[in-house]
Amino acid sequence: MNQSLYYQIYSLILYQSVFTNEVGEAFLNLLQALAQEQQTSTKIALLKAYGSWVKSLAARNISWQDFMIEQILWDDNPFSRQVQKKSLEELPHSLIDAVKYDLTILQSVYHCQPEKITEWVQKYTQVDFALIPWTFPSIKTSFLTSQVNWADTVEDLANYYRKQGSGIFAQYKAFRWQNGNLAGIANPDPIKLQEIVAYESQKESLVKNTEFLLAGYPALHVLLYGSRGTGKSSLVKALLQQYHEQGLRLIEVGKSELKDLGIILEELRDLPQKFIIFVDDLSFEEDDEAFKALKVVLEGSLTAKARNVVVYATSNRRHLIREFFGDRPRPSEGDEVHAWDTVQEKLSFSDRFGLTLTFEAANQDTYLEIVRVLAQQANIPLSWEEIEQKAKQWAIRHNGRSGRTARQFIDFLLGELKRAAG
Template sequence: MSATLVEQLLDSLQEAVAGQGKQDQIDWQRVFAARWESSGRAGQLRPLHLRLDTQLQDLVGIDRQKQLLELNTAQFVAGFPANDALLWGARGTGKSSVVRALLAAHATRGLRLIEVDRGELLNLPQLVARIRDLPWRFLLFCDDLAFEADDQTYKSLKTLLDGSVEAGADNLLIYATSNRRHLLPEMRSDNQAASMVDGELHPGEAIEEKISLSDRFGLWVSFYPFAQDHYLQVVRHWLGRIAADAGLCWEWSVELEQQALRWATARGNRNGRCARQFARDWVGRQLLNGAAI
């Protein structure tokens, strides 16, 4: 660890100790989510005004993932033991959406969300000190988390997860999403240091270092690319939801199915985000055409 990083971590810890009695001006009774922001060594929580209109039932075809995360979150909200969770896999498959849906499902039971960008991880001790004694249950949400090979900020996250002699906050759980299973790039050269001893594979130090971060998450939830039938199922769901909200009557057809498939082909992927975007576009065009008549 570089001297600069050590200095930054020490400064952050000093700020945390000095600011333990300081409270952010957030009414958590009314505010369900906030973003942790820092300037230099000072940090603050900025309220976020989220639309909690995505429900768990809107996330079609990922029932196993929803069940795992819903059970873990329910344990946490109830004050029972629960695990930090890493949601990893293909883009647009519902990783971030399921976290927002969990917040919507449990907000009335005291669940709150704090969004933290990768660049703010060095100041996590300040954040923990701010919320440790609050009566709410906080999800610390790191969205689209990934580190470059020479990025040392991930060590702060390792320490918070499971690497400090100081006990963590009982009212804080970390949910992170990533396209990478181990959060760090995996190079072919990393495997060259691996060795076989009595038939057992022993990873090299580089591999051990990269695995050690993701290994600290007690719950791994995998998200996979959508098959065509899954994608069309999600399209139909969002068409029904968005059209109903707009008061539009519609009917599924072969032509509509082909339009949805062409939309996905043009974007090079089939996923939930793509399905919702198509539904919004199609419903919007029908309403515009109707208004123009």
Template sequence: MYRELAHLLLYSDLGEGAILTRLAGIFRDWEHGADRDELVGRIYAQIKRLLDLSTDCGFDENLWQCYLTWVLMNNQNSFTKTCERTGAGQGSVNHFAKGDLAVFRRLFDFDFGPIEQDLGIDCFSTICSYQALPKRERTYNRDISLQVLELRHRLADADAEEMFSLVTDYYRRYGYGVFAANRAFRVRREAGEAIFLPISNVDRVTLDDLLGYELQKRELRRNTEAFLAGKTANNVLLYGDAGTGKSTSVKALINEYYDCGLRMIELYKHQFRDLSAVLAEIKNRNYRFIIFIDDLSFEENEVEYKFLKAVIEGGVETRPDNVLVYATSNRRHLIRETWNDRTDMEHHGDIHRSDTMEEKLSLASRFGVAIHYSVPKQREYQEMVKVLAARQGIHMNEAELLAQANTWEVRHGGFSGRTAQQFIYYLNSLPKE
């Protein structure tokens, strides 16, 4: 195995800690007569790592080939970068890429028999013919699982030339690395760089699941589709009362437009200082990114809004064409105003407080599209309850259902889609007669 890896060129940077690199080292030491018990322990450590990865990513059947497929999907090199942007083309780099894929072709069919027989183990045979336990969807990354399993099946029956076509088609369609097989991300700052952490249990809600608000959803779709088509599009502020579906509307976009290259990065207010680092990492990728800021508002003494304001519009570094900011807020102007803000002269602080207020309020104006989500009327709330009850298979007399829904609304925060959904959850939790 280590001899095969020595022939890799473009894909050679696997990392010292990679499972494949560690296994290659084990095979090298086995051929040089290393201690057998030590070798078995080292092999089991890598098999455990492979099983853990398989659980997180939903691998099945041939875990070894799934792992190799996952390596091909995630490796970052000059070839994968080019394929993501423009496809394979006719460049000389293809010669080296085909050589590397010939190595992976041989690794796909690697014969583990000799080492298993010599060491008296069967772990490689087991992972190459594996039956995974059924898992709930939220316990693994379904997007990665589907992509790996589909591509693995096709690569398993392909020769080296066919593997080249399959892999380059994948890069052109999905790209490579963490953005290829994940929809949404959080961010962590490490050593001045933005590290993107995939959100594996993304809510699979769609805009059609959100009842009502047809005009709001239509405007959100229009702006997002223009953005995906490379047309001019605006940053979006969704504002209004709590529980009306603002956040749900934004989250639904990544489920509807993921296959069109849309990705979402969720940022919190304390991370606005990291916006420049985030933009530096994503500006040259062949995706469209929505930076999602949920429940955005600022108190009087907070200054983080200045970082966001500069990025949206007005800073020295322009916002990349493949990035938009979508934010939700209960406040139309994002900033809590006080009577002091409205007094032009103050003995302390800024001499002209009205200028300070205008600076704060100008942030909201930098969202080119502002969409209002209002509290539903009682009839709209009752219609939501009836539709949600039908979807959940709840069969009650309509008058009784609505009477209970009205009682629930009085005790739980007023008319809203959230209140209606919570009422249905409550009905589902009751013992069945």
């Protein structure tokens, strides 16, 4: 059985990369050692291969079955890519047959229980000590785990890839563009929309625009402008927690990387997922290359607009390009004739965003309302009078009144109370 399985895995057509990782390679080494003739050196190699396989699963903190499901659902191959753009009927029959063939083999691998593999190794090596099987509990459920025959799940698999994507877009929901590549963020900010208090009209407008994007309707690029600590960045990040199951992905692009916006758009435009390009704390200097790149994305060019991508930018500056008194026209021979046009272009750059949401500094009532809601969500076991007094003192001694200050106060108060409780 183990020798046959070893050869079957090497006959995979589309899903070969399921085993091109530490866990998969360790499993193949283990099967290879099991398939060889019984010699002392082979037995030692088998024991080492078994240990490496268990260690690789332990490092991931995952069961063998969950690992297999994960790799299949993340796999980037000709089928998982093409089915995101075409129906099953439009795909070549030979491609569908290849998927069914691979799924049949992968199902056999999935049902290789670690206890059974331990038994094979124990029997083959005939060692006089008991080997430890990897018995980590399986927690993943999917259409694959509920099917008797995986070859019958091609349609379900196609629907999954259309919704969640494949490769890096199935594995992660948040990304950072750096050094010309997308890097997945394993642990994005877990903040939720209900944790962002006040600025309800701004929140409503941003949510509505995001839902337009997810529904495939025209959606606007958005500038979130206002005082520091008002929750602009948190609001954008919270959209990911709310809508990632509907195919939303968030890509953070730093100002220094904005020159690559054209490249990023071309990578994303044909994907079924919807993308927010998130630019935090945006402002430009004169003749900034990033300014020109973003201007092209906001205004368009000869290349068609990517309907599945919007830019959400935050800034503390209403006019995103710094203007100096020296920029103002003073007629002289070497000056530009229509200098005021240049000044106006700088000042109007923010108008190129289809939607501008303004976040004003919090007054005391707003600040205390944010504190009150956060205290309720955190189940702070103090009376409102005590919390209110402490919150006012915190704002005076620290960063003033803002949503960020309120969050910092609640976090500190929680820590203080937990320490006091031992």
